[in-house]
Amino acid sequence: MLDVKAGDEASFELLLHRYRTPLVNFLYRMVRNREQAEDLAQEVFLRVYRAREDYVPSAKFTTWLFRIATNLALNSVRDNRYHKLEVSIDAPITADAEDGDERMLDVPERTPNIEQHLVEDARRKMIRHAIDKLPEKQRAAVLLHKYQELDYAEIAKILSCSESALKSLLFRAYEALRVELAPLVAQHVRTHG
């Protein structure tokens, strides 16, 4: 980032290549819409570019990057919730419209594995649904902890809370997931435990 600050365009390109996939995935799991996740990730990179001259390496770059992403995601989730409340009266009833992207990617073919595909699809849907049900801050904490593998201090900075508050947040999130995914958890324990 310091090279980007010094005006090195190639370094910005490097940042883009290194962080686009983790960012898009994090934002996708936060907002549950691929197009919106990409728009938000682009906004994150734009903000990084805009702030390059004022960047002070007081924290890790990833902390700063995911802090921008988390704030954008939380705002977007809150905006969407109000938007959904506004349109829900007239909106047609569709089954799992939010998983539309996935269905397009994972259309099962008529092969002997169709049952397996359906089972896997149902499992993923359950997991996604369980993550979606978490309060936003707990969801962000789980995603940053599980998928970005950031340490507690970094995640606490991103979420503007203390490390002990973060540990409590993560514990409550895992408890909620354990309850929500009880059948899958029991199955997992039987097969792996």
Place this chain on the structure above:
Amino acid sequence: MSCQKMESRILGYIDGRLKESEKLEVEKHLAACAPCRVRVEEFRAVSGLLDELPVIEPSPEFDARVHALVAAEPVKQDWWAWLRVSPRVAFAAPMLLFAAIWLGYVERPIAPPVQVDDAQLMQDLPVLEDHDVLANFEPLKVLPPPVQNDENPDGQQTM
């Protein structure tokens, strides 16, 4: 260690992020606490289930869109940017300032005092006094403006 303290260490234990001393403490507690052992197994299962979600790749247009956004950003000009744009101006401005200050301080030649001849002054004095009297003479101020005479000065009528 209590079961409550386990809450803050259980995920660190599962992820292998605890210090060695903390890990030993947790294992000692687990050896004696069946509910916490179950919870550890179930949290491990949750963590494993979260691993099942696929990773998505950004669309092929992603980079191009970021580049377009960055290219559309207005170029930020700082206060001193004009110096970089025109070094001639940057050089000329302080030179002019320096020249102005130097000219202001430079010593100018003092004109020699005018020698007044006392006799001549005494001779001119009445004239100067008359000028003062005439300049402040009220009746002259109220006189009508002089009338323009169209006739010839020598009194002849023009035909």
